[in-house]
Amino acid sequence: MEQVFQQLINGISLGGIYALMALGYTMVYGIINLINFAHGDIYMVGAYVGFALTTFFNIGFLPALLISMAVTSLLGIIIEKIAYKPLRKSPRITALITAISISLLLQYTMMYFVGPQTRTFPEVLESKSLRFLNGNVILDIKNVYILAITLILMVALQFIVKKTKMGKAMRASSFDLEAAELMGVNVNKVISFTFAMGSALAGAAGVLVGIYYNTINPLMGSLPGLKAFVAAVLGGIGAIPGAVLGGFSLGLIETIVSANGGSVFKDAVAFLILILVLLIKPNGLLGKTVKEKV
Amino acid sequence: MLELRNIDVYYGNIQALKNINLKVNRGEIVTLVGANGAGKSTTLKTISGMLKPKKGEIIFNGEKINNLNASDIVKLGISHVPEGRRIFANMTVMENLEMGAFIRKDSKNIEEDYEKIFSLFPRLKERRKQMAGTLSGGEQQMLAIGRALMSKPKLLLLDEPSMGLAPLIVKEIFSIIEDINALGTTVLLVEQNANMALNIANRAYIIKNGSIELEGDPKELLKDESVKKAYLG
Ligand SMILES: Nc1ncnc2c1ncn2[C@@H]1O[C@H](COP(=O)(O)OP(=O)(O)O)[C@@H](O)[C@H]1O
Ligand SMILES: [Mg+2]
16 A cells, blocks of 8 residues: 555656656647657756756756746747748658757757766755655655646646637647637747747756756656657647646556566556557547537 | 739649739628639638738738738738638637737727627627537637627628528628628628628629639629529529
């Protein structure tokens, strides 16, 4: 029983991080139908910015998190403007290949500057463990922070998307870009805004991962990036609640698999699940089933 | 108010509009009728800035608009209800109307204008919190028109509002179009359903294979034998 609780806690923390990243994939896909394969590397940059700020500038955890988010959102805007915007009318495969190139570019540019070695994230949060159930369940205070920040960011996103004018323009554009333009929406602004939001969330996820696992390296974005993409597809790409559900599900499944002796297979399991879900529900768990009414 | 001068439009290498000349005066209902594929939608898309003409110019209230973006053309007072309605099915009826008012900053008047839309389309009021995708076809068309009106257009472009709707609903929608016009909005109405359109229009153009074939008084066109044969079934 205690085991289950412990795994639940770990799975939710991990899932929250996947969910934050999956949101970026899904929002960008929703608007320009592009799988932004550089998204995992934006998360890596976020982790490094957080690392640099806390290690070299002695900046506290929260300000470092916010600055990282600002830097990655700017990075997202720049990548979109330089690399994707000129390809907006090109076939999606062209943009996809560009995204993969940008991913490699970010990885190896970072490696050039900081070296390939793994860095240790400083202990920015005092390590404190809360023990439950006679000390059999350990809740590291880090988990609490990660979960709290994940939830706050998700609520903030939800608010922006549901209530603000820009958020409504985003939803309208993701449904029908041309129709949104006919409402007077400046599509370029909406796309920039979407990249900014998605990248900020990825940056936050990068810092949170740095804190959670303590180590970062220039290639750290590849696999989590792919898994967050799996999470987004699992939930139904383009659907914001789907990304959250997909992220948490994937985190939990992975933790359960590795806790039951399957840590070698846990990555494979993620992709196996993806294949199974898509066989049964091609649109993902909460994916759009577009119904045309005449 | 609106003038198209010698407009040519291409899709890649294929010419869709050939030397289109068309005029809409303030206060009018002008209709552009023609068969499927004649170039009606292309004409409206060119006016609203979704397509750029290769040749010719479009003048709106004395200003050349054919180089502007669609989002800037709305701000000048042209609102386009596209073919197939294109409502935001993932948003509520109310949110669709809010999107219609996207370019406006006068939030106080916007509130009053929602009420005006609801008095034109009482059915939308009952369904204001409902997802737009759950509306019937006729209601979706009403929402598309209401949404377009929320930008307070001087000129309303309507692309086949009767498409796929039952005759009774079509009648209702056409009578609302007349009301909208009577309240001061100029209308350019594109239709395959020529009979209905010619009945409410002040002036009419007939388009065929991308060119204007005939232009005139809709009452005359309704009586014209060749028009009857080709467009009125
Ligand atoms: N996106 C497009 N790409 C290529 N050709 C198009 C496109 N849209 C329309 N056309 C062609 O342009 C012509 C005019 O189409 P359209 O303006 O949609 O006609 P209408 O609205 O009168 O039915 C048709 O021959 C159509 O096949
Ligand atoms: Mg058409």
